[in-house]
Amino acid sequence: MRLTGALDTLLDRTIVPGYSRIGYVVRRTWWSDDVPDGALAGRTVAVTGANSGLGAATTLGLARLGASVRMLCRDTARGEQARADVLAACPGADVEVEECDLSDLKSVRAVAARLRDALPGLRGVVHNAGVLPPERTETAAGHELTVATHVLGPHLLTAELRPLLVADGDARVVFVSSGGMYTQPLRIDDPEYRRGDYNGTKAYARTKRMQVVLAGLWAQRLAGLGASVHAMHPGWADTPGITDSLPGFARVVGPILRSADEGADTAVWLVGAPAPGRTTGLFWQDRAPRPTSYLPFTVTSEADAERLWDYCAEATGLA
């Protein structure tokens, strides 16, 4: 036990082995708590950005556990194509596509209302949708695109789905963040990246840091209400998100990238397994909690975290 713990930590701290396929394959040898097929029968999970990469793999993984999955996609044609792939791999699965653009607060409110009308409860929501725009882009409502997609949309969706999550009794909210967040502090002084030269990778990492802090805040707000909240990072997985947005990186680490299923494993496990429901507010990779900061300047104060909550509440009209 002590040896595997030390090896696990070594893989994490040395980054390349831990984030690549090597970490997945090695850690898999000591995982004992696979979720049995059918464990989520009768439960429904919403997955955002479900038509591609990790979102599609998460949908398939949850469907294989027997869950009904609502695939929240901004392009329903791409969503239906991904749904067909899931049904081919998991015949008879109950998966449906729901239109939702996470960067558009009206669209988020609308899909949540449809889900509230249709469902008695929700086992989970996986906040997976992600973007890495090369230039600073604003949504129609005037929010910078990465913060709208990674933070404001998920915040509003969680709030709007809260009654369904509480009704489940053992619900899981999962934020799919990124190891890139380790490089950035919470920039609550400039959440919409209005100052300085815009850098897409930095904007992405800043909002991935925000997701981890926001997960902790939601964990506090939902404590004792039958819903746990988790942030995780998938390591480096071979998806269109990596190959299209970071082609140089994908070329260099290509041979050791994880598959999308391997990258999605921890998100699926966080929704399906019993153990994560006994914790809340942690940051996970490969089924183990990880530190949220290594560099002193990236540690978030409680006061700044609360300022993030206030910013999200105001920007989403929940204040």
Ligand SMILES: NC(=O)c1ccc[n+]([C@@H]2O[C@H](COP(=O)([O-])OP(=O)(O)OC[C@H]3O[C@@H](n4cnc5c(N)ncnc54)[C@H](OP(=O)(O)O)[C@@H]3O)[C@@H](O)[C@H]2O)c1
């Ligand atoms: N792959 C990795 O190694 C890696 C590493 C760290 C973190 N992540 C995180 O994992 C998540 C999934 O990424 P991926 O690698 O699977 O990338 P991907 O293949 O590009 O998938 C991203 C998904 O998000 C959707 N999306 C983007 N903006 C959206 C919006 N406004 N509304 C609804 N859906 C939207 C995309 O839809 P369209 O098809 O319509 O564009 C797509 O389905 C992201 O949050 C990413 O930050 C991935």
